[in-house]
Amino acid sequence: MMTAETLYAAGGVGLLALGLYGAIVVDDRIRRVLTLNIMGTGVFMILIALAARSPSGRPDPVLHAMVLTGIVVAVSASGFAVALACRLGPPEDETRPVHDRAGEDDER
């Protein structure tokens, strides 16, 4: 039977996988932080869907508290990460043709 919880749990799994794919594929450091956030929200969604499985209809508050903690830690970690990304200075010149860069994209 497809309940709302299973639907959202499946959605959370999908977002987790999308975020993982994005975190490896993207080549911009800011966007990598964004994709890690997508991955994190996927995990949060799974946890919240699991909390809603209770037969009494009252969701598990411990999982909610864990996710709440997770959200705040995620935003502080993201802030720290993008602050570090700013310190790295300007990105390498993206207008340069790919074949100029030795050792990169060798698999083309």
Add this chain to the structure above:
Amino acid sequence: MVWLFDAVVVASLCWLAWRAITVRQLQVSIMAFLPYGLLMAIAWARLDAPDVAIAEAAIGGGLTSALLLAAARRVHGARLNEVPTKQPVPRRRRRAIAVVAAAVAAGAGWVVLWALPAATPGLGPRVDANLEASGVENPVTAVLLNFRAWDTLLEIAVLVLALIGVGRFRASVHDRQRNPSEESTLESIMLGGLVRLFLPAIVITGGYLLWRGADEPGGAFQAGAVLAGGGVIAVLAGLQRPRWFAGGAFRLFVVVGLAVFAAVGFGVMALGGAFLEYPEGWSKQLIILIESAATLSIACILVALFTAVLGTDGSGRADRGG
């Protein structure tokens, strides 16, 4: 029919995530992340998690997007809107990564949808059994501030550490540089005026969430996040911070949550209990005290993280590499 609503929400979330990952312009990608956070809050409200939904609406939807956008401006400057000409990851490698991600999804999906029991009360009954002794009626607040207060104490320590990490502990909450040429434009006047109109309502909302959080959805994190959102738009509108709220006073606000939390923890030890074991009859008062201090700290730290990434300080000097 409500399943249709759920299906649309989940499908939209996946589509927005896909857009945020694949679209070429970084700015469009971050713009997709903003409604993503808001939809996520709606999804969690549907799953009976209003406490988490409020926090996600303020933090996931607003603050994280603001942080990312500020960082993107700083790193890419004027080229933020350009479509990068750099070759994306080769198709073959992308396929391999997609296979890996799909395998992870299959594993996680199997655990979540089949391996775990379909219905379990989890720790809910044990929380309910002890709710009366916790001093508050909102079970999530009871877990955060009483049963698992250790976690929350360390979480606030993580926030302070993040701020120290970005090198902003010694600095004050910085205003955005007032650009004289911007000063007189209609937009800046209207934005400043609107923000002045909204700020009192935001402060009242934060205070309400904090106070009602003992018994209803809400609490220190939601209140702090809402206040931080108000702080961020005040910074963006170029409002000047009050003179008293600089240097020492700001540092005090940053650490007051951690300090009060730890002081209560050790204080009850002096009275004969364990660390953070509130004496009987005092739980509610102590929880409200800790939450009030934590709200101020969370709001200040989140705004300061944002101004650190925005990269301006009181003199309007960019501090890149400093």
